[in-house]
Amino acid sequence: MTTGAYSPEEFLIATVTRLLPERGNAAIGAASPIPGAAALLQRELTGGAFRVSLIHGVTNNPFTDGGRELFDAAGQGRIDVFFLGGVQIDGQANLNLVGTGDYPAVDRRFPGSFGSAYMYFTVPRVILFRPEHTRRVFVEKVDFISAPGVSPPDVRRRGGPHALVTELCIMMFDRARARFRLESVHPGRSVEEVRDNTGFDFDLPDRVPTTPEPEPERLDILRARIGREVAGTYPDFAARVLGYRARATG
Amino acid sequence: MIAQTDVDALAEQVPDGALLALPPDYSFVPMALIRALIRRGVKDLHLLAVPISGLSADLLIGAGCVKTMEAAAVTLGEAGLAPCFTRAVQDGAIRMKDSTCPAIHTALQAAEKGVPFMPLGGVIGSDIVKYRDDWKVVDDPMGQGGGRILLLPAITPDVALVHAPLADAFGNVWVGKRHELFTIAHAARTTLATYEELHDGDLTADPVLSAGTIPAMYIGALAQAREGAKPLGLAGRYVIDMDHIRAYAKEARTQEGFDAYLKREVLGPEAEAAS
Numbered sequence: 001m002t003t004g005a006y007s008p009e010e011f012l013i014a015t016v017t018r019l020l021p022e023r024g025n026a027a028i029g030a031a032s033p034i035p036g037a038a039a040l041l042q043r044e045l046t047g048g049a050f051r052v053s054l055i056h057g058v059t060n061n062p063f064t065d066g067g068r069e070l071f072d073a074a075g076q077g078r079i080d081v082f083f084l085g086g087v088q089i090d091g092q093a094n095l096n097l098v099g100t101g102d103y104p105a106v107d108r109r110f111p112g113s114f115g116s117a118y119m120y121f122t123v124p125r126v127i128l129f130r131p132e133h134t135r136r137v138f139v140e141k142v143d144f145i146s147a148p149g150v151s152p153p154d155v156r157r158r159g160g161p162h163a164l165v166t167e168l169c170i171m172m173f174d175r176a177r178a179r180f181r182l183e184s185v186h187p188g189r190s191v192e193e194v195r196d197n198t199g200f201d202f203d204l205p206d207r208v209p210t211t212p213e214p215e216p217e218r219l220d221i222l223r224a225r226i227g228r229e230v231a232g233t234y235p236d237f238a239a240r241v242l243g244y245r246a247r248a249t250g
Numbered sequence: 251m252i253a254q255t256d257v258d259a260l261a262e263q264v265p266d267g268a269l270l271a272l273p274p275d276y277s278f279v280p281m282a283l284i285r286a287l288i289r290r291g292v293k294d295l296h297l298l299a300v301p302i303s304g305l306s307a308d309l310l311i312g313a314g315c316v317k318t319m320e321a322a323a324v325t326l327g328e329a330g331l332a333p334c335f336t337r338a339v340q341d342g343a344i345r346m347k348d349s350t351c352p353a354i355h356t357a358l359q360a361a362e363k364g365v366p367f368m369p370l371g372g373v374i375g376s377d378i379v380k381y382r383d384d385w386k387v388v389d390d391p392m393g394q395g396g397g398r399i400l401l402l403p404a405i406t407p408d409v410a411l412v413h414a415p416l417a418d419a420f421g422n423v424w425v426g427k428r429h430e431l432f433t434i435a436h437a438a439r440t441t442l443a444t445y446e447e448l449h450d451g452d453l454t455a456d457p458v459l460s461a462g463t464i465p466a467m468y469i470g471a472l473a474q475a476r477e478g479a480k481p482l483g484l485a486g487r488y489v490i491d492m493d494h495i496r497a498y499a500k501e502a503r504t505q506e507g508f509d510a511y512l513k514r515e516v517l518g519p520e521a522e523a524a525s
Binding site: 056069103109122155 | 274276277300301302321322323324325328331332335336339340342346348349350351352353355356359370371372373374375376377378381396397398399427428429430431432433483485492
């Protein structure tokens with residue numbers, strides 16, 4: 001199998017995989033095929049010590065007690081990793097999944113907050129995933145807070161933002177300071193490009209490393225084994241990115 | 251025994267102005283019944299997505315059947331934004347009550363237990379709370395140092411709709427592990443169910459099937475509807491028709507396009523014969 005070249009999606013999958021722990025439980029929402037594939041790859045790499053639940057999936061969905069079970073499990077502290085995105089994300093890691101403009105009379109309406117307002121509080125390691133890195137997405141202040149990045153001390157909170165992955169870079173979030181710090185810039189991208197396309201202020205170390213390229217052996221595993229695993233939940237993505245087409249059976 | 255009827259007669263049992271609970275697109279949505287509701291011209295519905303919705307809510311909204319929508323999200327998933335929902339919210343044609351997934355589950359659990367409200371962790375600091383004047387943030391009333399906590403009023407849907415792989419002559423309905431449908435049925439005043447196949451025997455008497463069975467005491471009426479979830483999927487039987495959903499997402503981007511879809515797939519003579 002050729003591993004010299006890789007697609008942008010494969011690069012992001014490999015990048016997200018490196019942010020995942022060696023063990024624990026990850027839950028993946030419906031609109032997150034790249035994080036889903038990354039988590040399933042980590043499961044392969046850890047021999048199953050890292051467990052993955054695709055919460056809307058027909059396969060890889062171990063929940064048996066209905067839609068509430070994930071949230072009850074998260075509330076108890078049983079879910080270690082979750083992924084969230086946002087129409088807008090600001091410098092304090094506030095997420096907007098609802099719409100832009102002056103709520104409720106929004107200019108552009110998006111699907112809604114899903115479980116973000118809860119999972120952000122209950123899951124220790126939330127990884128923010130938003131490929132589009134523009135000032136349209138990364139704003140100074142979100143128009144609507146679906147889920148706040150940090151909370152005052154009188155609000156019980158175990159979880160929150162850990163890292164942010166975009167098409168340009170990785171940023172880590174410092175909860176005590178409520179600020180992002182640039183961690184690495186992807187190959188062929190620059191710190192200036194990140195700064196020019198980010199609407200909020202963030203911490204910048206003296207030297208910013210380059211995000212590693214995908215490990216060839218991981219790409220092999222991804223292409224050989226993960227397409228089939230995600231096809232039941234993300235059929236379009238499995239076919240387009242991972243070259244896997246499920247048979248349409250009942 | 252429970253009244254067996256047909257899908258259009260079932261649709262007659264949903265009154266105008268009802269608070270109607272809908273399962274999410276991955277969980278046994280009675281699409282044939284949704285189409286029948288639109289044909290019956292139901293009006294002023296208050297939709298509750300448990301906790302998200304897609305095609306079913308979008309069709310009802312596009313057809314002008316909906317006044318308010320409560321949901322954690324409305325989306326066509328991989329096919330993109332739900333076009334009629336998006337248009338209706340942007341135009342102010344419906345009132346949106348934004349929520350978050352566990353808040354809807356929790357409010358239904360309160361109704362299941364017959365208590366007026368239930369607490370939920372997290373959420374505080376979200377603008378969702380700011381715009382929900384029916385929600386309340388209080389200091390931990392038990393004095394256990396838990397800090398502030400959100401209280402949610404119980405939600406009791408007037409009617410819940412489900413589609414099931416199996417039902418029996420006693421009115422029991424088998425939904426397998428889709429237990430959010432249990433929650434919906436327990437919380438709602440009544441549940442109208444469509445089903446694929448009539449099970450020969452009593453589902454509650456079967457030691458394996460009974461674990462996935464909603465008992466008849468929660469079911470108001472039921473009707474057989476073969477392939478009744480299509481074009482959505484029914485786990486174990488048929489998969490979602492993504493080509494249909496993608497084509498819908500594109501066609502319904504304009505109201506004219508949606509009207510053409512509605513005429514062809516819902517109101518037309520062929521659609522009527524097929525339901």
